[in-house]
Amino acid sequence: MTETRLYRFLSRFVDIRPQEAHVSLLLFLYFFLITFPAYIIKPVKESLLQASFPPQLFPLAPLMTAVLIGFVVSWNAKLLNRMPRRLYISSTLTFFIASLILFRFLFTFGWKGLSLVYWLWSDVFIATSVTQFWICVNDIYDPHQFKRLIGFFVSGGLLGGLSGALLSTTLAELIRTENLLLICPALLIATLTVVNLIYRERQTEKASVPHSREGGQTKIGYLESFRVVKQSRYLLLLAGTLASAMVVSSVIQQQFLTITQRVFPIKDERTAFNGAFQAGLLVFSYLLNFFIAGRVLKKSGIRTALLIAPVFLLLGSAAVFIVPATILLGWAVAVKGGDKSFENTLSQSVRELLYIPVPTEIKYKAKIFIDMFVNKFANGLGALLILFVLNVLHAGFQHLSFLTISFALVWITLIRLIYVEYVTVVKTGLKRKWQDGEKVIDEHVDIDMTRLVFDTIQSREKSSVLYAMNLFDLVRKEKLTPELKEIISLKSDEIRARSLDGLFDVGGETFFPGTEDTLAEDDVKIQVGEIMALDSYKKVMEGHLEKTVSDGRKESEVARMEAAKVIGLMEPTPTVIRDLRRLLQDASPEVLTYALESAGRLKKKEFVPLIIRCLGNPMIRLVAGDALAAYGAKIISTLRETLQKAGEDVEVRRAVPEVLSRIGSQKAADALAAELGRRNERIEAEVIEALYKLKSREPAIQVKEEKVHQAALSQIKKGYLAVLEQNTPAPGADAAVLAGRINNRLVLLVQKIFELLALVYPSEDIVKAYQNLCVGTKKAIDYSLELLDNILDKDLKLYLFPLLEDLPVDERIRRCRRLFKGLEKLVP
């Protein structure tokens, strides 16, 4: 089957990408081929133990495993670190094939103790082969990818297990329990073949070469694995969760074995029952996996998926006290069936998912320690507790349920803690790709100062009066470095008084004493201030201004610029206000610039409508915005009205959000949020950007979540319409050009969506996710999607992801079409 056909076939059942099809199928087969023999080996293991020992000694088997498993873990960790992955897995499989044949031979001698050794061996086989499978999966997939495909792999495992269980059931009484083992070597040889195909396909050997091969530097072994787990809160919680689950499982196992031994005293009948039970369990698990597990994981998330098992087992175990003796077998089947089917589907899958974001250098050490040692240690602990309850306290098997209830409660508590840690670990995998442009500028540049420097240099050519006044402004800022003075031709540490002559040589009168003298900067500030306050100066200036302002000729532009500038330094008398109003309607953008600066200084109500009008002119928009921002919170209402005025110039309305953002405050945010709710397409983008900037500067600002969700869904809907446009292109349209245009539109829509999300979700997480989705590696993109999957609201996730995920074009169109109706109901 070619790759495309394979992908098309598999995509009917699983959310898969074309490049994943071949390897995913091989992994499906891998899991199938290791669970097949596992479900032959398991019923044999249980049956042989039940044939050799009375129920009160059953716990000796898991206890022995718990004691000896440490050596196995150490040996396994060494092999994992020293060998290429392919060789590691192949050699252990070869070992298991050989030992299976050996066991079959040894069983002919009928040694009772051999059943204990076999129990240990089968625990090691099952734990090792399953751990190796998940290591292989970890080598290949990232968390969000894993989440999509886990159901597919698990179904391979379940089908394998079902096949093994059915075979056991059918053949146990025909060929005898011990002979069932001879089927397994053939299956493991097939497994060897598949493993080699996987690693050849993925060429992961290079990635899996351990450091110890290169320099012998890395510590390996049991103690190192233990140290790694001990140092990580996350891994400790993972270990604790597994340990609690295993104790519960071992108690339930004990209760099950006790009851089945009573009901089925004959060994081969018991093996057949165990096989039938396993088969039924796997059918149930398969149906659970197919119909429910994926949905629970997708819709309710990781935490719910993990909580289902302990809650069920807590309640189920407690029920033993009220269930009649005649249906105890049914109770045992239900509880053990529940335990194993959740373990086979949700619990195991999610636990494997929890490993994926752990850094590679510690993941595999930790995994072997936790999956093998902690797993079996916990079984051993459970065995000890069982031995204590049964042999020391002499309690009945029903009283073992108290152990289940206690450990289930611990399990539930740890799940709640680990979920929080999981999200933190995923976030740690994401780094910011760039800083916001405004922040970079704010950190390094004084914008007002910079613009003033450029205007000062420009004005030197135009007018000495303007130059002087700009110098005066610079001096007032008290940030004149020697280099800056050099640039603006400030020859010494003192300002030349001569340059101020023009400012104060008005109407034939000279107000500046000692014009030949130079003055220190501080003196200039004081003296200029004093002169401006003189009544005589004011009177002369007013007359001069009136004449200048009313002269609308091009030739008097510089004079009007000077007038506009100086007005900002004067007291706002009615005459001054009248003159500035005129200047605020001047035709020259240079005059308007100075007039707006002065209006921003004087902050009179009368100027506001004129300043707002200036927002429509791109040449002076920035200065007009500065002037309005200088008014502060008192003009928010006026700006809000301007935003909402349908008849207002759209360029003016587009500029208002930025001004509100600069003014800041909750009131400004409320004004912007109100406009967001109106969904005015012409100014929507500016409103969103302004809210985002405001929230970045003032994180304490609150924006109503409902409004933001609606706005985000509205943007998502636009994205869907863009995607669906590809499906119905205009006649003659170039498909590649159309796809390019739509992609560009989606990029900008996604930016807006994430700006909205940053208003209500943790801003830094949203920003990192966005940036990594834009320019991150494949792994970073996956982590971003996984982070969003864990923090976003259900509806937002559902509708947003088809726009974010890397999907083939026709698949994206298909999903958007399928979800569009639901989206339309939310955003009419």
Add this chain to the structure above:
Amino acid sequence: MRKQGKMVIKTREHGAVVIFDIEGEIRRSDMMDATLHQLVKNQLDSGKRNILLNFEKVNFIDSFGVGEILASYISTQNLGGKFKLAKISKKLYLIFQVTMLTKVLEIHENEDSALKSFFKS
């Protein structure tokens, strides 16, 4: 090409980089049509992410020009793009330096080194 009073802006592409060749003075009084920022935004909207301003023939900029350059920088940066300048005069470079604009804007002596820098990791 956009003609705006004394200022002329020509656009060309070099691989994935859009180069704006600016001639004249970037000042508000000479703005008539779309501003420099608007032209940059148009390129960003059409999917371009690498923007280079060629200042070889720029004599002068005023505060409006500075605002346009910084606004263009912000728009490019916030989309994960790269925004650089090349061949600005010694005088302008000095002003950029004392006002700390060089801490924000990457400025190259010539176009070749600017173009190469876009693709360094």
